[in-house]
Amino acid sequence: TVSVLYWLLTSMSLPEGWKVEAKCTLPEYLGTEVVKYVHDRYKTNAVFAKVEGPVINLGMAFTTEINNNNGITHCLEHLCFKESVSYPKGLLDTFATRCGSDGTNAYTDDDHTVFTFNMVGQLALLKVMPLFLNHVLAPKLIREDFLTEIFHVNGKGENQGVVYSEMAGRENTEDDVMWNGITELLFGANSPYSYDCGGTTPYLPTTTLNMISEYHKDVYATDNLSVIITGDFSHHDALSELSKALEKAVVDGASTVCKKRGFTKEVAEMTEEERGLKGRKVAYFPTDDTSQGSIMIASKIKGGLSALENHVAADVVLRYLRAIPSSPLNQRFVHAENPAASYISGGVQMVAEPYVYLQFYGVPYTLNEELAKDVEAEHEASSGDDNDDAGDEEQSHEDSEWFTHDIFRDELVEEMKSVIKELSTNDDAFDNLKHAITKERISDQEDFEDDPHDTLLDSVLPELVFSEYPGYNIKFGEHLDRGPQFDSLLTKDRSWWISFVTETFLTPLEDSTAAELKVIPSIKMSKKVKRDKEKSTKQNVKRFGKAGLAKMQSLVEAAEESRKVNLSDEVKKGFPEEAKLADIKEIPSKLIHRNDENSLEVMEVDISACFVTTRVFFSYKNAPLELARYAYLLSELLLESDTNGLNYKDICNKLDNDFVTSYSSIGRHSSFMHVRVAPHVLGLAFYSEPSKAGLVSVWVKDLITNTK
Numbered sequence: 001t002v003s004v005l006y007w008l009l010t011s012m013s014l015p016e017g018w019k020v021e022a023k024c025t026l027p028e029y030l031g032t033e034v035v036k037y038v039h040d041r042y043k044t045n046a047v048f049a050k051v052e053g054p055v056i057n058l059g060m061a062f063t064t065e066i067n068n069n070n071g072i073t074h075c076l077e078h079l080c081f082k083e084s085v086s087y088p089k090g091l092l093d094t095f096a097t098r099c100g101s102d103g104t105n106a107y108t109d110d111d112h113t114v115f116t117f118n119m120v121g122q123l124a125l126l127k128v129m130p131l132f133l134n135h136v137l138a139p140k141l142i143r144e145d146f147l148t149e150i151f152h153v154n155g156k157g158e159n160q161g162v163v164y165s166e167m168a169g170r171e172n173t174e175d176d177v178m179w180n181g182i183t184e185l186l187f188g189a190n191s192p193y194s195y196d197c198g199g200t201t202p203y204l205p206t207t208t209l210n211m212i213s214e215y216h217k218d219v220y221a222t223d224n225l226s227v228i229i230t231g232d233f234s235h236h237d238a239l240s241e242l243s244k245a246l247e248k249a250v251v252d253g254a255s256t257v258c259k260k261r262g263f264t265k266e267v268a269e270m271t272e273e274e275r276g277l278k279g280r281k282v283a284y285f286p287t288d289d290t291s292q293g294s295i296m297i298a299s300k301i302k303g304g305l306s307a308l309e310n311h312v313a314a315d316v317v318l319r320y321l322r323a324i325p326s327s328p329l330n331q332r333f334v335h336a337e338n339p340a341a342s343y344i345s346g347g348v349q350m351v352a353e354p355y356v357y358l359q360f361y362g363v364p365y366t367l368n369e370e371l372a373k374d375v376e377a378e379h380e381a382s383s384g385d386d387n388d389d390a391g392d393e394e395q396s397h398e399d400s401e402w403f404t405h406d407i408f409r410d411e412l413v414e415e416m417k418s419v420i421k422e423l424s425t426n427d428d429a430f431d432n433l434k435h436a437i438t439k440e441r442i443s444d445q446e447d448f449e450d451d452p453h454d455t456l457l458d459s460v461l462p463e464l465v466f467s468e469y470p471g472y473n474i475k476f477g478e479h480l481d482r483g484p485q486f487d488s489l490l491t492k493d494r495s496w497w498i499s500f501v502t503e504t505f506l507t508p509l510e511d512s513t514a515a516e517l518k519v520i521p522s523i524k525m526s527k528k529v530k531r532d533k534e535k536s537t538k539q540n541v542k543r544f545g546k547a548g549l550a551k552m553q554s555l556v557e558a559a560e561e562s563r564k565v566n567l568s569d570e571v572k573k574g575f576p577e578e579a580k581l582a583d584i585k586e587i588p589s590k591l592i593h594r595n596d597e598n599s600l601e602v603m604e605v606d607i608s609a610c611f612v613t614t615r616v617f618f619s620y621k622n623a624p625l626e627l628a629r630y631a632y633l634l635s636e637l638l639l640e641s642d643t644n645g646l647n648y649k650d651i652c653n654k655l656d657n658d659f660v661t662s663y664s665s666i667g668r669h670s671s672f673m674h675v676r677v678a679p680h681v682l683g684l685a686f687y688s689e690p691s692k693a694g695l696v697s698v699w700v701k702d703l704i705t706n707t708k
Contacts, residue, residue: 014037014235014239015236015243016243017040017041017042017243018037018038018040018239019037019040020035020036021037022035022476023035024476024477024480024481026477026481026483027481028481028482028483029455029456030448032049032050032051032452032456033049033050034049034456035235037235039222042246042256044222044223044226044227044242044246045226045227046226046242047226047227047228047229047460047464048230048233048235048238049230049456050232051230051232051452051453052608053232054121055119055231055453056118056120056231056232056233057116057118057119057229057230057231057453058116058118058228058229059114059115059116059227059229059457060115060116060136060225060226060227060228061112061113061114061115061225061461061464061465062112062113062219062220062224062225062226063111063224063263063465063466064112064197064219064262065192065262066110067192067195068203069195069196069199069200069202069203070203070204070207070211071167071196071198071199071200071203071204071207072199072211072212073108073197073215074167074198074199075199075212076113076212077115078149078163079139079141079145079146079149079212080106080115081093081135082135082142082145082563083142084135084139084252085134085252086138086252087131087135088571090565090566091131091567091571092104092131092132095127095128095575096117096119099123099127100119100120100121100124101119102118104117104128109197110192110351111192111263112465114461115132116457118453122231122232122237125229125233125238125241126237126238129238129241129245130241130244130245130248133242133245133246134245134249134252136225137220137222137225137249137254138253138254139216141212141213141216142209143209144558144559144562145559145563146209146212147161147555147556147559148556148559148560149162150162150163150164150204150209150212151163151164151204151205152555152556153540153544154552157537157549158537158540159536159537159540160556161204163199163204164201164205166198167196167200167201167204168201168533170198171196171198171200171201172285172286172525172529174293174521177285177519178283178294178296178359178517178519180196181296182296182357182515182517185298185517186300186515187267187353188268188269190268191268193351193352215260217255217259218255218258218259218260219259219260220255221254221257221259222246222249222250222254223256224258226464227242230452230453230457261468263466263468264469264470265470266352266469266471267353280406280409280512280517281515281517282517282518282520283518283519283520284519284520284522284525285519285520285521285522286522286526287521287522288523290521290522291364291366292361292362292363292521293363293365293403293518294360294361294363294519295341295359295360295363295402295403295516295518295519296357296358296359296360296517297357297358297412297514297515297516297517298349298355298356298515299355299356299514300354300355300513301314301348301354301504304353304354304471305354305462305466305471305472305474306471306473306474308474308479310500311348311350312482312485312486312489313485313489313497313500313504314348314356314504315348316433316436316437316440317433317436317500317501317504317505318346318347318348318358319443320432320433321505322344322345322346322358323439324656325640325648326649326650326652326653328415328419328422329344329358329415330344339362339364340360340363340364341361343360343362344359344361345359345361346358350462358412363403363408365402403518408516409509409516412509413506413509416501416506416509417506420498420506423494423497424494430494435656435657437490439656439660440486441482441483443660443661444482445610445611446687449609449610459479459480460479460480463478463480588607588608590604592604610689610690611687611689611690612687612688612689612693613685613686614685614686615683615684615685615686616684616685616696616700617678617682618681618682618683618704620680620681621680621681632666634682635665635666635683636664638664638707639651639652639655639664639684640652643702643703643706643708644702655699658692658695658699659686659687659695660687661685661686661687662684662686662687663685664682664683664684664685665685666681666682667679667681668683686699
């Protein structure tokens, strides 16, 4: 009765044209309430969630499907920021920065495009949202912006443009080669996932402004738009302003009906012929360091998008397999006497047909000439191409064969069999797996506490992007809150988990339905990329000639000059007032600065939170250089060494049981060979549940005084 009454009262108070389509409460995320509205006329979705604090996040999402490597979705994303039919160039960014924001942003993925904006306070939302939406739904797509932002040839004959340069800098990186290769292996050549949504350098020069304009007209329609807003704001005011913005965009020429909505048909299955050598493929990336490469293995999850329990179970198993140094895969491949990898990553990729993946980074590549020929032959068999870019560099060592034949896969199969045997017979192993359920649940809550806006946006996107995908039958909110799946998994017995691990992780490896991509370093390809760039420049010089190149350079310079921001005095009169600290709603907090009984300087910040964060810093600025040079190695080993009579595996397990997360570093958030803030200190960080916060001091004492 209360729920129905709330529904009626909410609907009665809504601006004209809007109705509540669904709502849900998220117990896992502090009881956050999420409401989904839909507009009667424009069919636009609006998903609102209350998040305490001064920050409001706006996201505008479209389902976008691609069928080529022209990068149309990526190009369109860039051009939308330039100018709209109603608002001049530069106004959007000016409004955004005056409203306490770093500016607007966006990203393009294989199946959706999202425009985002973080701001402070409701006034900023109501001021900037209409401008931003007009830029997205009714952009002024003009030749001058295309030349500078997408692609042009400069006076030297070089291929240029912001998008072109971005993709030229990343399309041959190890990660991009890995992801593009594995999705093509999983889904086949006829799938939208087999293309690079960012565009590739051979195809971007063939992309035209007309292609981009037609795509915008067909896809960027009001009924393919979802507006996601999180923060502390009035739903009524936001919907009212959104209605006006939609109406203005339609008057300015925005489409109301999406003619080419993506993912309304099932993603095509890969044929056996396409799969080639039983799901195996070799790819190369250019580099001068040929000492290591990567191997990625992936397989689809049974049940597809609607099998939420399987998605969560896969995340739990991945945590059990690789989360801490004592995890099974780390022990077999990373912390072994002869390591096969330096780091293992993994996850569940939420696409139209979700899949689970494992990435092994830093795999030693030190093959002798005979083995190198085997790798090259395998590449030719799997790709059918002339292998001009293969990595046949001179090899001097003979101690690693991870990239040849099925050696790595066979090793992984043996390890998964060992894992299943342990889960079947060892109670401690099964208890660790069950513990991974709790850890994964806490990790979700930690993510929400660290960044509730991005967590909610990322969680709701699958429900919006794939709402018309065949077989998708998830109720609103089920992707947002994984609590019911965690509760269900806690009740599963040993036989269920063994069956799931076997079916999801072992069987695809044994029957070759899992895709395997070996990404190999290549000096030869590095030289080839450089030669191709030089060749392209020479071809442009020959094609256009000196006079033609001079003319093209003049066109680009004229375009840059004409597109400089030049806001009139009349426009400036409409600027919002700059955000003031006094107007920002602060998060209640209390700061205590004291010295404890051991004369340690202590700073406490008391805020409303689910977890306690403790950071301990030790200065080594006065340490002699011969000792200070080992600080980074010490930080890497401190939480992974024998301590107080326990071996390092027991230490890792105990830390995992006591804390949500723990880590050591040089300064704050440093990475290998890259120190950021406070490089003169060694830091320990512990995230804990309140009941375990007192354990930090015990751990710090043991780690500092009793570590071997």
